[in-house]
Amino acid sequence: MKRYGAALAAACVVFLLTVIGCRPEGTIAAAEATKESIEWKTVVSIKDEAVPLYSKPAGGSVKMPQASGTVTFRSNSATLDASNASHGYVMVQYTGSASKIKVQVIKNGGETYTYDLNARSAYEVFPLTEGNGTYTVRVLEQVQGNQYAIKSSNQIQVNLVNEFEPFLYPNQYVNFSSGSAVVQKGGELAAQAEDSLTVVNNVYNYVVRNFTYDTALANSVQSGYLPNVDQVLERKKGICFDYAAVMTAMLRSQNIPTKLVVGYTGSLYHAWVNVYIEGQGWVDNIIYFDGYNWKLMDPTFASSGGNDPAIRDYITNSSNYKAKYTY
Template identity: 55%
Template sequence: MQKKVLILFLVGILFCTFTITGCGQLGADNEKTSNAEEITIADEQVPLANTSVKVLEPSASGETVYKGTNVAVDASNTSQGYVMVKYSGKNQKIKIQITKSSGTTYTYNLNARNAYEVFPLTEGNGSYTLKVFENLSGTKYSQAFSKDINVKLKNQYLPFLYPNQYVNFTANSTTVKKGIEVTKSTTDDLKKVELIYNYTVDALTYDTAKAASVQSGYLPDVDAVLASKKGICFDYASVMATMLRSQNIPCKLVVGYTGNVYHAWINVYTPESGWIDGMIFFDGQKWQLMDPTFASSGKKSESIMKYIGNASNYTAKYAY
């Protein structure tokens, strides 16, 4: 099959209005108290993401479990690219931090109680440190648990095939079924990418009211987004990532910046193209520039297409 040009698959909207306070990692700007056991963690920002195919779903099999006070970490499936964490205490605000040695720190809210939540290991093979923090007050947290975990993936794509907090689905999700319906005419991965892109552009509109009111800690509900037919860029990226992952097409939900604005988009992998990491748009004959949210909300205007065609306008920070 002819080698395609590597391309970045972008999803999002430019006109976000959120203040940047540091997404998911501790920094010099974060307030600290004099108590050495207390630590300050900024809330996550909201980024403005064939019926025979087996949908991968995570499980806490119990083969490898690390326990602390009120905390259980099931690391049975690190080779599949994820860990699962359960908190059974009474604290209402729990943070999870996952850091690969010398890598980026990813911070998540742990929302469930007495039930496992899945967290991806997105930075490849190596040693990761997982920490659990309990809230003291405001943005002050105390470390409740820490564990170093060695990860050797069965393949590099697995973290981007399973669901997680940001791309949350099951085999029975309406969005998964819609992805099957949209792509039923082909078994070719690039054609599926095209069909899912076109469907998303046509089906969804940008939700300006939601963008103005959405709160820190927001996570997309892909089925609700699909039912309402509108969303912010985080929703666009999550819907598309759900459809692609459930078709066994590796897909990264990427969070970063467009200019100074927090933003979300996706990267896609196909065997013939590798990771698609340049901006593209399918015009019916060839892949050129692409940003489905811009294309949908901006109606493919010349100015919008020119903006998304400039890679320097985008800076990736996290991949989920």
């Protein structure tokens, strides 16, 4: 009986120790080892949160025009490739012997855009910036002086993939490629920007702080002048057309729809920049020339009216800024 009682007492002690969580030292060590093994086998993936920066393409993602050859018109040494009209551009090639060639792009009821075609046996890019509709594209050879003969004339129906396409690609007036210096500089300026407005601000500040106005060029420039954006960037010098083209190239290369606009500031012929900002739409004259200096408009005034009243009154007065061409 005593043995039975002692055994029963011992069993009760073990039971109580177990119930209240107390175990002999060996039992505790074994349990802890088992627990540790279970914890190590339960793996949870935790990723570091990314810093929110502006979503921009790498240099290789820059939109580049292509003469795909799927929709072409050939006549009198001129070839019109309209394969990518839905992306907002056509390409023209001339293989004849005339020394001076013009290309005209005309949307029914719109402005007539007239360009010099400078390349021979190579394609040049001409934008379709007037939206959807029927366009006529002409190639003309100089007869004498300002007289030109129409060598080819073709109509194309344009239905854009979206309204931004013409303002993301390079063209004759805003001419860049994925390897251009302006694209590399644009990427640097956008690298730490948190949104597209900051990219616009960075590009504007870089240009106005580093470029000087080329008075000699302004006094001698001839009709048909085209900005060479990489040369302008290297020289840090140019006319208002150059400033606008460099800024437009940098912004387009960062996937920000940008219009290079040419028209009148009062009675003076100038260029300025319109930019599409997510959540606000197209902001006209966001980077503009007031006849004396380049200025950056605070784009928030478009919705809040918080900009300098004098600037707001000036840039919203149609008699001060009248767009004629958009490239």
